[in-house]
Amino acid sequence: MDFVLCIHLHQPVGNMEHILERAYEASYLPFLDTFEEFEGIKLNLHISGYLLEWLSREKASYVERLKNNVRLGRLEILTGAMYEPVLSMIPREDAIGQIRMHKKFVKELFGTDSRGMWVAERVYEPHLPEIFREAGIEYIVLDDHHFKAVGLKEEDLYGYYLTEFENHKVAVFAGLEFLRYALPFKNLSEIDSYFRRVESTGGKVAVFADDGEKFGLWPGTYGHVYKSGWLRQFFSYLNENKEWLNTATFGEYLEKSKPLGLIYLSCNSYREMGEWCLPSKRIVDYNGLLNRANPNDRDFIEGGYFRYFLVKYEESNDMHKKMLYVSKLASKKKEAKKALYRAQCNDAYWHGVFGGLYLPHLRSEVYKNLIEAENLAEKKKGIPHAILYDINLDGFDEAILNTKNMRAYFLLREGGVLYELDYKPQAVNLVATLMRRYEAYHEKIRSAIPRERVNGTKTIHDLVLAKEEGLENILHYDWYRRACLVDHVLGQDVSFQSFFRSQYYEPGDFVKEPYVGYVDKSKGEAKLLLRRDGNFWKGGSGEPLSITKVVTMKSSEDKILVEYTLHGEVKEAFLFGVEFNFSFLGSGGERFMEVGKERFGLTKKGTIPPSSSVRFFDPYQRIEILMSIEDPLEIWTHPVEVVSLSEEGFEKNYESTMFMPLWFVDLKDGKKSFQIEIHINGLRNNNHIQ
Template sequence: MTAKINFILAFHIHQPVGNFEHILMHATKTSYKPLFTKLYEHPNIKFVLHISGPVWEYFQENEPELMEKIALMASLGQCELMGGGFYEPILTVIPTEDALAQINLANDFFEKEFGIKPSGIWLAERVWEPNLPSILAKAGVKYTMIDDYHLKSVGIIGKELFGYFTTDDRGNTITIFPINEKLRYTMPFSRVEETIEYLRNIADESGENLIISADDGEKYGFWPKTYKWVWKQGWMEKFLTALENNSSWIKTTTPSEALENLPPKGRVYLPTCSYFEMSEWTLPPRLAREFHKLIEELKAQNKFDEMQPFLKGGFWRNFLAKYHESNWMHKRMIWVSSLLRKYSKEDHLVSNARRALFKSQCNCAYWHGVFGGLYLP
């Protein structure tokens, strides 16, 4: 019997609320448009797509042909669209009523534009907290994606990671799909053959192993020094062609199909977590330097993979303690939300104010990573 593997290929596309139009234009030219065009040319490659509200709004206004192309791929079953908080909030740090409203705002958008209701959502910055299943279940969400580091931190390692899991909070159950960390670093930065060989090593005769690649769509052309490699030198064309040429044992699939056709790996309960890099960025400067030094020492000793499950830095809420400005904005946002709940949502002025509130909940201004955020002017 031939060894086989199920492969979910997902793209997350986001730009902050209020970003400059020339940035959105450049990202569309170098990444979004060539990505959707290339995927359209390979209709047998299934993929998953999450686009945040600010980018959807830009596409509506400026890229109707891209909207039509996405709609067609979704209608043909090639593309599964994911929802989320429309303006990309960290769902667990905004009022629950606002979290539900942001998810519903996205659902309304998808119903109007594509005639669908997404069954899964993208978690902004993959920030997980144990009470999330209750929020998501109340919004009708069936699944989300988190980093496999979340699972490693509770002892699920190696081949145990190649599938999906269920979790719950106070009786509210959802499904979680772990994003493979290695693929986040090899795609598109390594040769296509390396990724295909990695998938070959995971394939087995049961045909039930599942691996998920999900990361920023911007790294396919918009990130520094990626446009030439991905598009001019043809990395994406080579990758999609390789998936087609190996379709006898690599099955591109979607989360919804996986839920129908594959059994869960088991039940799991996760701590507060995000992707591994976030655990370093949230720490105070001195501790962040020490944490980074420890990571580099472990890598030099070839012990990092073995020890990573035991490495715990900070978590996203630490930014509210680390930066007074971030905490001030956050508490102002909470205050405005409480004020608006006193008024009728049907009132036109209140509706506009709520939309402005939701935009203010976009996560980007409250923290920083390597691309800036809180400390940018």
């Protein structure tokens, strides 16, 4: 019987240098050190493109050691899509291009033509075999869950199958869930019993295919895997039992074995993904169903569908649809295409047990690469321009204003808000934030244990950890998306605290309702007129209220001028607030907010005395935002902080700073008008204005 050991190493595009260093020291290097001690063992390895670029640049000796093991026949290198996109989420030509790019890079580094491929997050759809074959792929490895979902049992999976799409054929191996949970957590006697059971049923091969980071980087695993010697003991066990349990590469097994048959698989991923991509409030129901089900029936309980993340998280859909839009622009420009490929890295588009979408630096990196690709690909002729275009494919037009140094995207169907503001020279989206939303795992926060008490014998899926205490105190949920130019019509009795907690009544119907938009482009400027004829609701009846905001962007200036006019038949006075959410990757260091002559940190929470002059300063993104606000009554501000789940447990993430000037409005005298000006400066060398 053969045992195919396949390790997948991955770091998302834009992950921080110190994280890559820690992963290398805690996992990648000691795993290779231990592996090389045992000459009889063979390994299959996939390294995603961003990490492989870093290793080839920073750890050349490590790459050379891998190359030597390839020459010795001990190591088979799998290819993948270069920057680890979920293939079903990107255009066909991009998918083929990414695979070919990674194959070429592997050939340059290791001198080998990869026959097999790692499928990111094992997200499979039935049309993918055509893409695989077009890119020169002969085999892939998925999870046993894919096969069980169409009716197979585990004993049917000790080999490989063939599948096809429109006559494009590929071999498919099944990574076994027992092994995925057993390595490196169970003791060797349990693992030995499993292998012997497989062998006794006539099984020809058992496949382990999972993340290499679980061998040292996951919480508590370094001590367990290396200091306590689990990996060395496991490799010793394999060597001692090699007469009946032979380690093999995928390629070797393919050469000597025939397929078990033909298979057609549905849209699927590994089992846990089916939970994570469900609507948050249905996850509890799903887990309840799983717990009640007979073990033999659980394979048929599918859960959700990966693409639903684009519905579950609007912010993910924003990035995804911008990516599709930019893909069309970048198709014929090499440098633009590489930036596009980097932006297609999957991690920031979804969220499960890892931080993913909730990590600001990953979302920022997606936008950085998309903006760079768009900068390289767009035609300068015709700028400035203003268009209405359904970029997010929801059936409603968005408004896009584009000038020499800025792009602004407005959501007409929901509040006429500014949901993306790109500053081209720095390739940064200043509104790359998230709303505070309920996640099913929030129910577990009070039972979470401190991270330092973990011993490394539980998998990451079983751990309930907290990186700090008191996280339950910041669980507040928004009822609208975080953006800029969010128009709040508030009663005079609304307090800052109730607004911060999102526990208040809003009599105006403007925040989530549609605005009518008209665009105009004249010489040197792009303009957008937004208007909603809504109501001020009181006691079940509405009093007419209209809000008009005119947005002007001149190509000669990095400024946005917003002119507001409110008029209607509202009998009582009210508060009107214009909410801004600026994202800065972090809240500490030298970042600050300056209101008048008073300086605050970005996590300032409360009411600030009014001032017409506001400044945000972020030397890390090399951005300064200057605001001129006409006669506000007062200013409210608070950090937008969320509790998310990562491999290290529950953690607090700063997403943006909410900043809202307010005005006292009494329409008995007719109308209320004022204006706000936003000026973006790029900084040079972290502190000098360009």
